Amino acid sequence: QVQLVESGGGLVQAGGSLRLSCAASGLTFSSYYMGWFRQAPGKEREFVAAITPSGYATYYADAVKGRFAISRDNAKNTLYLQMNNLKAEDTAVYYCAKNSLSYSRTYYASNEYDYWGQGTQVTVSS
8 A cells, every 4th residue: 555644834034945855665665756846826837846766957947947857765664845935925835756657757737646645735924
């Protein structure tokens, strides 16, 4: 049974930093693309970042490029999202997700992801 459990969310002032973690179990973690998505109140879920199975390549939404960094530790079955210079518009519930594919050109598409965590709230005060 695949489980993804996020942690590390919280309340932070604008300009601050947070590091999210996602502990994965029940899967061959190193075989799949992994991603982070977020959903703000009243908005649709949106792509934040994705990473290849080896961690060699990373991809970001334009809104977070240069401020966020996705990484993974395959030995620990853990996905990370380092968020720096946070802005009020980054306030959302953040979800980690497992892509159903080991190779993808459309890693930004939420319908490619077959397992999701429960989400962790990130609130940025201005």
